């Protein structure tokens with residue numbers, strides 16, 4: 001009797017141990033697969049609300065980004081990103097973001113992208129990633145109609161306005177020196193240009209597209225522009241948080257798609273009056289940068 005009981009006990013014990021083991025195994029097999037999002041999406045057809053990518057832009061930079069009378073953010077960059085997003089199948093929302101702090105917002109994850117006529121520079125590449133280039137630019141000088149300035153070097157002893165932390169600021173800082181009190185830094189490029197109009201500065205150095213647009217739309221300002229081959233060619237890219245290769249891939253694919261199907265040229269022509277010069281914006285030349 002005792003033996004039977006013992007045997008039975010052992011059988012039962014072995015069985016329950018085995019089932020425990022099985023249960024444990026089953027659990028183990030399930031827990032480490034933390035793809036609940038993917039599996040839920042696969043089994044339940046109800047789509048999770050799509051992520052809306054937040055795009056930071058300093059919307060005081062016409063024709064690339066500005067606010068219209070209704071307060072909507074509009075411009076070349078906006079339309080490019082919208083077209084790219086449509087191709088990439090992602091949703092985007094633009095948030096007006098002051099230039100100073102725009103890259104911090106990106107780094108902290110408050111913005112998923114920065115589309116703000118951002119020049120791709122080696123220094124910035126240290127702290128953020130970029131899409132492929134989507135626009136060619138160069139610094140341009142704005143001066144009063146009667147100014148004698150004929151080249152960048154002529155600004156050396158003059159008061160020069162720039163937007164803080166831009167590539168224009170960098171170029172002028174290089175020419176005038178880090179400690180120069182003749183560099184007047186402004187929170188936005190239009191503010192620097194207003195200061196030129198009122199005589200507070202002798203010149204403004206900023207991206208060509210913005211200066212040309214401003215001068216054309218402010219005939220009362222009595223400006224002229226001076227170009228100089230000394231300014232290095234620049235290219236705009238969409239800035240992304242460092243390491244965000246997934247989004248980078250989507251954007252680059254979208255950019256390639258809108259170039260291929262003519263959407264890019266259409267947007268370009270809308271804003272700049274003619275399609276881009278072929279060699280200047282060819283993705284091949286851009287990719288080698």
Ligand code: ARG
Nearest residue numbers: 058061116117118119166167
């Ligand atoms: N391209 C220049 C830079 O990257 C100026 C860009 C300023 N953009 C703007 N939306 N304020 O430094």
